[in-house]
Amino acid sequence: MKEAIPFALNVRRLSKHFEETRLFEDISFSLVHGEVFAITGWNGSGKSTLLRIIAGLVRPSAGDIEMMSNDSVVSKDSRRKFIGLVAPALSLYDELTGLENMVFFHKVRGGNSDPSACLDVMRQVGLAGQEDKPCKDYSSGMKQRLKLAQALIHKPPLLLLDEPGSNLDNKGIKIVEDIICEQRKAGIILIASNEKREVDYADRILNLSE
């Protein structure tokens, strides 16, 4: 009997236009569990928009996206449970502490209110000891680490990383590399970046400028 693929992503003939501007046209690719895919391109070529479309935050002008979990199609309503997104445009709740942010995201994604899982992920991204600090007092690098942590808390099989290394120091970049290595075992990773170091992790590259 053929073994079921734990997770797969199919992007079919995706296009995005903004009024007269054509951002990208007819993009198709398929990814299976364990793949790392990089999206590169000039500024404004649509890397972040493509990730946002896959995350379900923006509607495409044409085309469709299909997610498969254990060979079953994931319904549009359930997709958010399968996705973790890290992007510069995402903001966290400044008035809450790092841990409160994590517990909130854990709970709304179906987790319990036990903070131990959140503390583990915060430790993984190097935020141990910073849990009770309000998010507004975090540096930009710490906020980026917390964004990584919130994207990982529900153990999504699809991790979308938009410029994951931005604002991070060398230790932070090493953490991103470790996350990519770990996530490869857990599902699929899409990286939108022009950083050679990040793109080098990819098995395949899509250049939106071509």
Place this chain on the structure above:
Amino acid sequence: MKNGRWITQTESLTCLSEAAAIWKRDLKSEFRTRYAVNAILMFAFTTLIAVSFSIGAFRIEEAEKPFLDAVLLWIILVFSALSGLSRSFVKEEEAGTMDILKLSASPHAVFLGKLFFNLVLLGALEVIIVPFFVLLMGYDIKFPGYFWAMVVSAGLGLGTATTIVAAMIARASVRGALFSVLSFPLLLPLMITAIKGCERAAMGLNTAGWPEVKIAVAYTVIMTIVSIFLFPMIWEE
């Protein structure tokens, strides 16, 4: 129905627990920032004091008092609500947290969480302002039970209507004006009913069948059902 299938009990429970998490987070944020509560209470107290100083308990003819006091009370409550209840969604937009919330929670959970939050704010507003209004204006209420039932039921309707309008206007550039413009026609029937009900309670007229309270409850139920169906479309756009 959701994509041609009935929502199961487990999904409903998940949705409610997500909504509770959003509600608690909003309360926690509000407690720390006082983003909406300051706007609502400042408006309510300023208007109440202005009204009580300029009109007070003695400048209205006794015969007109039940009606005019009800009008003044609901003007204060509705416009105070309009000054702050839009902020539950506007704040998400201004802080840039809308996307992460969309990624994390289901639309229904977001709507219910924000609705519960607005109802708590509105409840606090009514609990603080109504007794002050009754005291300062010398508002004599013959049937306090009917009066409070009217205040609570119309408050629920007010909270539901303002929550869905707040979601609609959150991304607009002229939010303040748009919120009032869109809310006003939706709230007018409720306001008229609430004024009638409070007047009836103050005059001690026959309250058999609780007519205005029933209308306000029906308004709330209809508005909640319509909002639950409409909200995912507004949220995902």
